[in-house]
Amino acid sequence: MTLSTFEMSGVSVTFGGLVALSDVSLTVAPGRVLGAIGPNGAGKTTLFNVACGFVRPDTGGLTWRGTELRRLRPHHLAGLGIARGLQELGLFDRMTVLENVLVGAGRHAKSGFWSSLLGLTKDEKALTERAMTQLEDFGIADVAQRYPTSLPYPVRKRVALARALVSEPDLLLLDEPAGGLSSAEIDEIGTLVRGLTERMSVMLVEHHMDLVMGVCDEIVVLDFGRVIARGTPDEIRADPAVQAAYLGEEVAGADR
Numbered sequence: 001m002t003l004s005t006f007e008m009s010g011v012s013v014t015f016g017g018l019v020a021l022s023d024v025s026l027t028v029a030p031g032r033v034l035g036a037i038g039p040n041g042a043g044k045t046t047l048f049n050v051a052c053g054f055v056r057p058d059t060g061g062l063t064w065r066g067t068e069l070r071r072l073r074p075h076h077l078a079g080l081g082i083a084r085g086l087q088e089l090g091l092f093d094r095m096t097v098l099e100n101v102l103v104g105a106g107r108h109a110k111s112g113f114w115s116s117l118l119g120l121t122k123d124e125k126a127l128t129e130r131a132m133t134q135l136e137d138f139g140i141a142d143v144a145q146r147y148p149t150s151l152p153y154p155v156r157k158r159v160a161l162a163r164a165l166v167s168e169p170d171l172l173l174l175d176e177p178a179g180g181l182s183s184a185e186i187d188e189i190g191t192l193v194r195g196l197t198e199r200m201s202v203m204l205v206e207h208h209m210d211l212v213m214g215v216c217d218e219i220v221v222l223d224f225g226r227v228i229a230r231g232t233p234d235e236i237r238a239d240p241a242v243q244a245a246y247l248g249e250e251v252a253g254a255d256r
């Protein structure tokens, strides 16, 4: 398997007069985890939304599998081998966990999703097996027939990740995967994400330093829509611009 490189180059986004991203470039190398981090309002969500086609940049563009993606749209993602895991999990309350995960398997279904779901094709068995394997890998096979609303948040988070992965993407985009989790649960998600890198590249946007530092090969730090630093976790920790920005935040917090 050859994984591809995902690139953003010179991406700028403005909302009205407000600059959300300014000339942002980044590269997710094959089989690597890249994290984009920054304080509230730094542009992380906008960056994520550009990567998955929800927001079209004013300038700049994306390259994936050697092709410029000028007109990336969310519904193109699965066909391009890109999956996303959203901060708001987006699970369907009236579907079981297994059915929710099957929704993510659309890319590999030869027939339509609904016919697969209703058991009308021979793809269904293979899809169900793959979905169950994914749930087993995440230690949640026992809840396959439960409904998401009956499960604790960290378990639902795993279901959402399983759903993103069952299509066997080459690139996974994650929006704040640590959100709402305890530090032990963040460690567990970190281990799961690290375990994916043999099969795919990962880009995540995240507020929590802990997860990003533990899991990422490379980090870009955003502040007011600009990249103020990039490098390995060690390089980021030592970066004067990052230290100034985060120390400033801590001092402001201590003063409150």
Ligand SMILES: Nc1ncnc2c1ncn2[C@@H]1O[C@H](COP(=O)(O)OP(=O)(O)OP(=O)(O)O)[C@@H](O)[C@H]1O
Binding pocket: 015, 016, 018, 019, 020, 038, 039, 040, 041, 042, 043, 044, 045, 046, 047, 207
């Ligand atoms: N749809 C929109 N319309 C107008 N302004 C927006 C929109 N989306 C984001 N912004 C603004 O763009 C800037 C970047 O926001 P963004 O949500 O990308 O930051 P963030 O780093 O994800 O912040 P947070 O951690 O608080 O989610 C902010 O000033 C925000 O208010």
